[in-house]
Amino acid sequence: MRAIVYDRFGGPEVLEERDIAAPEPASEEVLVRIRAAALNPKDIVVRAGKFRWMTGARFPMPFGHDFAGEVVALGHGARGLSVGDRVFGCWNDTRPWRGSFAEYAVSSPDACAVLPPTLSFEEGASLGLAGQTALQALVDVARVSSRDHVLIHGASGGVGTLAVQLAKGLGAHVTTTSSSRNLPLCRQLGADETLEYAVDAPFASPRRYDVIFDVFGNRSFGEVRPVLNRMYVTTVPSARIALDSMATLWGSQRARLVVVHPRRADLERLLRWVNDGALQPVVDRVFTWGEVREAVRYLETKRARGKVVVRIP
Template sequence: MSPDQPMTRAVQYDRYGGPEVLSVRTVPRPSPGPGQVLIRVHASSVNSIDVKIRSGGMRLMTGRRFPKSTGLDFAGEVVELGSEVTGLMVGEHVWGILGDVSGRTGAACDYILAKPKATTAAPSGTDLVAAASLPSVGVTALRALRDMLRLGSGQRLLVVGASGGVGSTAIQLAHAWGAHVTAIASAASAPFCRELGADRTVDYATTPPNALEREFDAILDCDGSLLRAYRRALRPGGRIVAITSSAMPFALLSTVLPGPRVRLLIARPRRADLQTLAEHVDKGDLHPTIEHVYPLDEIQDAHRAAETGHARGKRVIRLV
């Protein structure tokens, strides 16, 4: 390492485990190669997949090479462009997703190398700290509602686990598209869901799935624990999508059971989807929903909070 090489802060860990394995370290600042963009990160956010990777729940994919970094979502400013990069400018405010979950560089870092295909201009309708809450959950909600559930105006949507990052984003998008939205959430989160545009809220603690009428054209299940039961609330011809890995066994089983097939979504970052999300933010259809903003030094606390499974929006990590 050259003594003149610029350094930067990064969150890393040397073994799988609880939030306590995370630490803020000083590492060499990366330089962009061909097809790469160097970004000064203003904020990142904590997603359920970040928690799962850190804990070792995806070790078959992420392997045992350490140290590892954390964080997929970012919002920041373009500092330098590698060769062969077009469509972005130095100084531009951008947001995006680091798509390689096994990479050494996560978004919880002052400077990151990103790919142009998963990076685009950040929405002008919100600041970069708030914008960092949206990329992963936004792409997931958008792809689920638009591409898999084919949700249209006047249709009835049920969102299970509605107060989390994907659920709260899906409520807003569905409301903007003219759908009737029923949100499954805790009683404490009901006012939050209604503020986002839910037409009706149902407390999962007092209303079991079998108490729901078969009235829904589409179901987005962000929880997965009672997927089989909520599936029965679909009208004939209805569609259902789950976004959690815990839903995979029943999703496979549903291909041979009577009734609608459960489709499992693992959203990949696409530039066009990020651009669509930015347009929704700038039109006022979509607002970032943030549970809490943490400084980088408190990222362990952010992961601990994320592990509870209870949220009203996202946990954001501020770096600037």
């Protein structure tokens, strides 16, 4: 099968399209013919070797975590999916035999869910990692309710565009930060108030927020504390957030890191929001198979508005 792989850690130039053996599903796995794969910042840091402690350095390394496609074979013990099902999902680990930028990939049925006919493969691929990150941050970690005023910092990217919609769906009053060009997008997603992070000094205003979701991950707990009532959640792991989490285990102002755990139940929770009309994946650009490096370079600009997707022929 054709797949995107790399033989050493590095920049987008290390990505190569190559013929490799198609994987076979183990007993509890399904084989998916991938139709669309979405990019995540995680793909970039893994490719750069920053998660080497987790991925090891067995090359060629596969590329990509988010996928949508069709189930084409089942392992003997695979339950819950059938051949022909349109599915979407993601993995949070990188394994030498599994990447979403390939014609085929194997997955545990627990990492995918059935894609409804209302969503395209490109939209399905956009929902897995980013959607579960937003859901787990806002619902499971921050326990956002309709009484909360939520600030979403970095609201126009892959995670942020879904987080705004989820926070609104939870009934919260939602303020977003973005650059000026993305103010209309944030309003369109349902934000009650839209701030420009470079102009409006959102963390130095008299306004306070019950929950601050730092999606972009460049504001520390210490920095946002003066305007925080209850819960700060960041997406970016660091020694500082580890210490802040420990120090605020029982405080009235708490700091937490969200670490996404892909699971079918959460994909299905996201689908309920989609079916209710409260959540729609935001696809910024769809690239062709021949344009994978351009797609990656585009994501690396950190200017994506929603998700960057590659269609697999």
